[in-house]
Amino acid sequence: MEFFTSDESRERQVEYNVFHTALAAAVADDGAKLWAEVREKERRRSVQGLPPVDPDEQFFAQAVDAVLEQHGDFALTSTDVRRAITSVREVEARRLRDDQQRTLQRELVAYVRSNVSRLSREAQMENRALVIAGKSEQPIGLVAHRIAVEKIRERLSLDRLPAPVIEKTILAVHERHPALFDPPHKVGSEEQGSAAVRASFPTPPTSRRASPINAAGRVPRQSGAQSEVER
Structure with a gap:
């Protein structure tokens, strides 16, 4: 228990948190630039006849270099760095998935x-x-x-x-x-x-009611009215 509560352990955790935050920011903010560099390096390797490397691994290696260049060295082990990379990779994958959705x-x-x-x-x-x-x-x-x-x-x-x-x-x-x-x-x-x-089209104006026409083609007389022939 003393190891986990020691000043050294707490300082290491603080450094890990700083590194993790900086790495996540580098991936999110400079991802396009880093991927362009990865593609360019892969092109040069192909021209030189060298075998290809995992682009994802190369991307995060460059992201780590960018963080170290900006913040200086960290008192972290390779295991700490790998753990941070795994975590940031998962965060980035969720971000990209959410963006695509x-x-x-x-x-x-x-x-x-x-x-x-x-x-x-x-x-x-x-x-x-x-x-x-x-x-x-x-x-x-x-x-x-x-x-x-x-x-x-x-x-x-x-x-x-x-x-x-x-x-x-x-x-x-x-x-x-x-x-x-x-x-x-x-x-x-x-x-x-x-x-x-x-519904988006205008409703045509209502036309006047047409007079009904009977089977003989004549307009029927109104009730109570007599024709000249009947009279």
Whole structure:
């Protein structure tokens, strides 16, 4: 117990905390610059015919060098340094995952709102295919959001997002659009679009009530009035 409460132990823990904080800041603030340096070093190694190195390990080695250059040496063991690297790597992975998830959510919202009619038609077709395959239809809005993800994922970096996280994001965005898509319905062979889209168009002015016309093509007389022939 004396070892863990000694001044030396406390000082070492303080140094570890300072190093950990500085390393996390270097990775978050200078990550793009550090990765550019890693790629450049890898290019030079390739030109020289040297074997490649693990880019992730090279990245954190350069981050540690940057911290030491800025703060000076630390009274830490290699085990301490490795522990800090492991911790910061996990923190950075969570940060990148959260950033990618927020980007996916923002882009999905924008794409869906801009392509409601087309997504609605494609979702209707997808549901018809499910029925033909003997499967149950799914909520039209949810199918539309899944289609939208496939449309935009090529232009996004989603390498940190596993499939369950992507599906969770789709569900979250779908819940933000409760009235954007109509329930599945058919009118002839053509889908009439979503309620939200139809509501966005101005309502045409109400025309004057037309006089009813009977089967003979004449306007029927009002009650109590007599025609000239009857009189």
